[in-house]
Amino acid sequence: MEHLSRYIDHTVLKADTQLEDIKKLAEEAKQYNFFAVCVNGCYVSEIKHLLEGTDVKIAAVVGFPLGAATMESKVFETEDAIKNGASEIDMVINIGALKDRRYDYVREEIEKIVQAAENKAIVKVIIETALLTEEEKEVACRLSKDAKAHFVKTSTGFSTGGATKEDVALMKRVVGDKLEIKASGGVRDYAKAKEMIDAGETRIGASASVKIVKEYETAK
Numbered sequence: 656m657e658h659l660s661r662y663i664d665h666t667v668l669k670a671d672t673q674l675e676d677i678k679k680l681a682e683e684a685k686q687y688n689f690f691a692v693c694v695n696g697c698y699v700s701e702i703k704h705l706l707e708g709t710d711v712k713i714a715a716v717v718g719f720p721l722g723a724a725t726m727e728s729k730v731f732e733t734e735d736a737i738k739n740g741a742s743e744i745d746m747v748i749n750i751g752a753l754k755d756r757r758y759d760y761v762r763e764e765i766e767k768i769v770q771a772a773e774n775k776a777i778v779k780v781i782i783e784t785a786l787l788t789e790e791e792k793e794v795a796c797r798l799s800k801d802a803k804a805h806f807v808k809t810s811t812g813f814s815t816g817g818a819t820k821e822d823v824a825l826m827k828r829v830v831g832d833k834l835e836i837k838a839s840g841g842v843r844d845y846a847k848a849k850e851m852i853d854a855g856e857t858r859i860g861a862s863a864s865v866k867i868v869k870e871y872e873t874a875k
Contacts, residue, residue: 703740785816817841
């Protein structure tokens with residue numbers, strides 16, 4: 656396993672996030688060599704400036720946290736985030752459409768975002784596992800794979816639950832090596848992070864990233 660920090664998207668997404676939080680996020684990302692930072696769209700330009708000259712990637716959330724925006728607005732958010740410096744897009748699917756079995760809509764939405772990001776950014780599809788049945792989780796993963804996304808992601812961290820090793824294992828079973836898996840929501844310590852990696856994920860979304868890495872260093 657490579658250093659744990661290279662699995663982590665260091666994340667600040669709360670509604671009351673301020674510029675000081677973004678500055679702290681950038682400094683910590685540089686200090687601990689996190690793979691990426693993950694922010695709301697309004698902070699992409701700012702954090703791009705703060706991370707200039709580093710190899711830390713910038714992920715922007717789209718349709719966050721409910722996934723209930725129109726397809727067109729999600730595409731615009733994607734294009735705008737990329738224009739401002741994002742190289743990764745974490746989009747929330749339309750969960751209601753999935754539950755209504757409007758699978759063509761869900762697939763088309765992911766496809767359009769993948770097309771908008773083509774050759775400029777990778778796309779992670781947040782399926783919000785806590786709100787889905789086992790069947791719906793499998794379908795969401797298959798649709799993401801069909802739409803040529805790059806990742807499936809467990810959660811926003813703002814719903815009724817976060818990542819579990821069981822969900823990561825299910826997602827891995829469905830997507831195999833075709834897509835990577837990001838575990839997000841409730842990953843607050845090294846033990847949980849290791850559990851997610853052992854289950855098959857390749858990226859962790861966390862706001863407790865510094866704590867996780869310090870625990871990892873102590874455990875080595």
